[in-house]
Amino acid sequence: MLGRWKKRQLIHGLDVPGPRITRTGVLYFLLFVCAPILGLGVTLDAIFFLIFKFGFGACYGVLCLL
DSSP: OHHHHTSOEEETTEEEOOOOOOHHHHHHHIIIIIHHHHHHHHHHHHHHHHIIIIIIOOOOSSGGGO
16 A cells, blocks of 8 residues: 555646655644644643642652652
8 A cells, every 4th residue: 555655646747756754744743743642641640740749648750769
């Protein structure tokens, strides 16, 4: 399936290259995929830290081991 996208196409007599990754595509991936996942991870880590520190009085995380 991936090889199918790399072929060049002939459209109305013009040789059109196949789709490719662009800088804008990478920027959108980082902005709309990576950033929300990273934000969710940071938020959950902060919530678990607060629950363990003030709720249970225990240390949570790698930094507590140092």
